[in-house]
Amino acid sequence: MSDARSDILARIREALKVKAPKPHLKGEGAPGKTSTVAKPWLPDGGDTAEHSLIILAEQLAKLKAVFIRVPDHAAAAKAVAELSASKNWKKVAYHGHDLLRPVAAALSCETWEADASFEKQRLEGCDAGITTCESIVAQLGAILVSSASSGGRALSILPHVHVVVAEASQVVPDLGASLALMKARHGDQMPSMLSFITGPSRTGDIERILVLGAHGPKELYLVLIG
Amino acid sequence: MDDSKAIFLKDATVNAADGDQRAFIRKALGGYYTNRDLQKARYRDWERARDAASLAKWSAVNDLANVLEKFVTNFERNGGVVHWARDAAEARAIILKIAEDVKAKAIVKSKCMTSEEIHLNDALEKAGYGVVESDLGEFIQQLRGEAPYHFVFPCMHVKREAISELFTKHLGTAPTDSPEELTMIARRHLRQLYIDADIGITGANFLVAETGQISITENEGNARLTAALPRIHIALSGIEKVVNHLDDLSVLLPMLATAGAGQPMTCYNTLYSGPRKKGECDGPEQFHIVLLDNARTRLLADPEQRDALHCIRCGACLNVCPIFKNIGGLAYGTTYQGPIGSVITPHLRGLKQWNHLSGASSLCGACTDACPVRIDLHHHLLHNRRNAAKESPTLFDRVFHNGFNFVISRPWLFAAGGRVFRATLPLLQKLPLPYMGAWMKTRDLPKAPSQSFRDQWKNKNV
Ligand code: SF4
Numbered sequence: 001m002s003d004a005r006s007d008i009l010a011r012i013r014e015a016l017k018v019k020a021p022k023p024h025l026k027g028e029g030a031p032g033k034t035s036t037v038a039k040p041w042l043p044d045g046g047d048t049a050e051h052s053l054i055i056l057a058e059q060l061a062k063l064k065a066v067f068i069r070v071p072d073h074a075a076a077a078k079a080v081a082e083l084s085a086s087k088n089w090k091k092v093a094y095h096g097h098d099l100l101r102p103v104a105a106a107l108s109c110e111t112w113e114a115d116a117s118f119e120k121q122r123l124e125g126c127d128a129g130i131t132t133c134e135s136i137v138a139q140l141g142a143i144l145v146s147s148a149s150s151g152g153r154a155l156s157i158l159p160h161v162h163v164v165v166a167e168a169s170q171v172v173p174d175l176g177a178s179l180a181l182m183k184a185r186h187g188d189q190m191p192s193m194l195s196f197i198t199g200p201s202r203t204g205d206i207e208r209i210l211v212l213g214a215h216g217p218k219e220l221y222l223v224l225i226g
Numbered sequence: 227m228d229d230s231k232a233i234f235l236k237d238a239t240v241n242a243a244d245g246d247q248r249a250f251i252r253k254a255l256g257g258y259y260t261n262r263d264l265q266k267a268r269y270r271d272w273e274r275a276r277d278a279a280s281l282a283k284w285s286a287v288n289d290l291a292n293v294l295e296k297f298v299t300n301f302e303r304n305g306g307v308v309h310w311a312r313d314a315a316e317a318r319a320i321i322l323k324i325a326e327d328v329k330a331k332a333i334v335k336s337k338c339m340t341s342e343e344i345h346l347n348d349a350l351e352k353a354g355y356g357v358v359e360s361d362l363g364e365f366i367q368q369l370r371g372e373a374p375y376h377f378v379f380p381c382m383h384v385k386r387e388a389i390s391e392l393f394t395k396h397l398g399t400a401p402t403d404s405p406e407e408l409t410m411i412a413r414r415h416l417r418q419l420y421i422d423a424d425i426g427i428t429g430a431n432f433l434v435a436e437t438g439q440i441s442i443t444e445n446e447g448n449a450r451l452t453a454a455l456p457r458i459h460i461a462l463s464g465i466e467k468v469v470n471h472l473d474d475l476s477v478l479l480p481m482l483a484t485a486g487a488g489q490p491m492t493c494y495n496t497l498y499s500g501p502r503k504k505g506e507c508d509g510p511e512q513f514h515i516v517l518l519d520n521a522r523t524r525l526l527a528d529p530e531q532r533d534a535l536h537c538i539r540c541g542a543c544l545n546v547c548p549i550f551k552n553i554g555g556l557a558y559g560t561t562y563q564g565p566i567g568s569v570i571t572p573h574l575r576g577l578k579q580w581n582h583l584s585g586a587s588s589l590c591g592a593c594t595d596a597c598p599v600r601i602d603l604h605h606h607l608l609h610n611r612r613n614a615a616k617e618s619p620t621l622f623d624r625v626f627h628n629g630f631n632f633v634i635s636r637p638w639l640f641a642a643g644g645r646v647f648r649a650t651l652p653l654l655q656k657l658p659l660p661y662m663g664a665w666m667k668t669r670d671l672p673k674a675p676s677q678s679f680r681d682q683w684k685n686k687n688v
Contacts, residue, residue: 003310004309004310004311004312004316005310007310007312008310008312008465008517008519008523009291009294009295011519011523011526012290012291012294012465012523012526013291014523014527015523015524015526015527016288016289016290016291016526018527018529019288019529020284020288020529020530020532020533021529022281022284023277023280023281023284023533023600024600025277025280025281026273026276026277026600039275039278039476039477040270040271041269041270041271041272041273041274041275041278042269042270042275042476042477042480043268043269043270043480043490044268044270059490062490063490114507115507116507117507118507118508120421120455120508121421124417124421140480140490140491141490142491142495147503147506147508147509148506151507152454152506152507152508152509153450153453153454153506153508153509154451154454154455154508157447157450157451157454157494158451158454158455174476175475175476175479175480175491176473176476179472179473179475179476180473182472183437183472188300188303188437190304190437190439190497190499191499191503191506192304192498192499192500192501192502192503192506192509193453193454193496193497193498193499193509194439194496194497195450195494195495195496195497196479196491196494196495196496197493197494198489198490198491198492198493198494198495199493200493201445201446201447201493201494202445202446202493203362203363203409203445203446204379204445204487205361205362205363205366205379205380205381205382205409206362206381206384206386206389206405206408206409207254207382207385207386207405208254208255208257208258208379208382209405211405211406211409213409213410213413214362214409214413214445214446214447214448215360215362215413215416215417215446215447215448215450215451216446216447216448216450216451216493216494217447
């Protein structure tokens with residue numbers, strides 16, 4: 001008996017001997033095919049940094065994510081500390097990153113740099129997880145985190161609240177730009193997980209009524225510096 | 227009559243007469259239409275975006291062997307293990323073998339329609355593993371012991387009272403009529419299960435050949451947890467999910483969310499490339515992917531309907547389908563409901579037993595208009611009807627079509643037949659017509675005109 005792999009590939013090659021016609025395109029001309037060309041038919045991501053930030057703010061508001069803009073690093077630490085105090089967080093896990101250590105240091109509750117070990121139960125017991133990100137997509141209000149930028153896979157999904165601290169220069173106009181940036185940054189050594197986070201976790205499974213906080217974080221904060 | 231057809235007709239008749247349930251489904255979809263239109267309006271040119279999406283899928287599907295091989299090479303380079311399954315039985319055996327090898331006890335799953343297709347849960351449970359569905363809708367359907375109603379919104383037909391009762395019965399929680407409270411009950415219940423599970427099973431929405439990554443689209447975060455916490459990650463995917471470039475996702479991910487759920491993007495769109503890497507603090511030790519054929523190559527061999535493999539399972543065609551909205555998802559008796567299910571199920575499971583689904587369409591074309599990758603759904607339903615008639619014509623087909631051919635090619639016979647028909651029509655109105663019962667139950671025969679159209683034309687009466 002031949003193995004499944006060669007069998008399936010042979011079936012495919014046999015099936016494709018008869019060609020199928022190209023799809024019948026109805027838009028105003030065929031889309032550009034080079035992968036780096038911005039796609040002017042998708043939702044707008046802004047053509048200047050200022051414009052992108054306006055779109056980003058609109059999108060985040062619609063997604064029910066909280067957008068906090070601060071002028072500098074000290075203000076970022078202060079903003080997160082205030083948040084923590086007002087929400088009465090007791091335990092906060094954070095990714096060990098230069099941007100985040102001062103933020104964690106300013107918190108008055110118990111903090112834990114969660115990168116070193118993989119203690120699921122301990123992480124589940126945290127009120128909030130603080131991470132950085134790879135980039136932020138204005139077009140969709142999406143925050144791209146990775147296992148490299150966010151202390152692994154669980155820190156940005158298991159705690160009940162997710163706080164992202166980022167620099168304004170990390171905002172890119174659209175999804176294509178953020179994917180291209182990942183390729184440029186990591187080549188074929190991508191972190192094992194990349195995740196576009198678009199608002200707090202949600203479900204509509206019960207009568208199609210929106211509920212925030214299905215399995216992931218119920219609240220999402222983006223603290224943007226600059 | 228085949229079983230599947232008999233069940234379909236019975237369920238469809240009952241459901242279509244259930245005004246309450248239909249109103250409930252219409253109401254549940256109301257918000258979707260509004261949000262979808264709002265999001266679509268943000269596209270600077272939705273039609274061109276559809277062009278780009280359909281081209282991306284077309285170019286991968288029409289070069290499937292090469293694109294898959296490229297995906298596999300890159301996936302393996304990232305440290306993942308690839309398994310190939312010709313059919314459902316092979317896929318089940320592969321997954322059971324992995325579970326045995328790693329001495330698994332508890333398994334947590336995120337939504338994966340392909341696993342419904344191969345009846346994976348049954349097989350795992352028979353082998354003694356505890357399996358929990360973690361998507362809220364799938365979790366509810368699992369407790370109900372019922373197949374998903376809609377492949378994107380699995381329990382959209384269930385009212386909150388029923389869910390509350392279900393949770394009281396199985397989880398011992400207090401009754402509530404708040405969707406939020408019900409969601410929190412499931413959240414609390416499932417959290418520990420992710421932590422305790424040895425294996426996480428997910429599906430895949432896209433396989434990216436260029437990078438060897440798989441892409442998973444979800445809203446709840448349950449797939450993220452399923453691929454983060456257990457020590458083994460198994461993804462099960464049809465071979466047609468592959469795309470050429472990472473950049474293809476910059477079109478496909480937003481369109482999937484907009485068309486299917488009226489969102490700009492779903493909450494989490496996650497790309498996985500292998501198990502935990504050196505230097506990473508968490509994630510699974512092993513990452514397996516099972517690539518499933520299960521008759522997809524049969525559909526591939528039909529160039530006329532090959533584009534049905536472009537489907538990104540957004541569910542938009544179900545949401546706009548008048549048949550789906552009237553008969554509901556369970557009546558189909560298929561893994562994939564609605565127009566796309568009616569198109570592909572005859573290919574996957576046999577045209578003879580499943581051709582009745584080709585008739586489950588008013589041919590209004592709403593599905594074709596809604597499809598983000600431009601699958602010509604309603605024409606494919608017609609193609610299936612034609613193919614079924616060719617493959618095994620019924621006696622009625624043969625007698626009627628040969629008879630019609632014979633008459634229509636002889637004008638004098640056609641005219642004479644018309645005269646006889648007009649004369650006997652009043653009589654026919656009184657008789658119970660054989661084979662016409664279902665049609666006539668809700669319709670009356672029209673009154674016969676005194677002259678045929680051709681006579682009226684000749685006599686300038688028109
Ligand atoms: S056929 Fe088109 S509309 Fe229907 S689920 Fe597939 S992609 Fe969506």
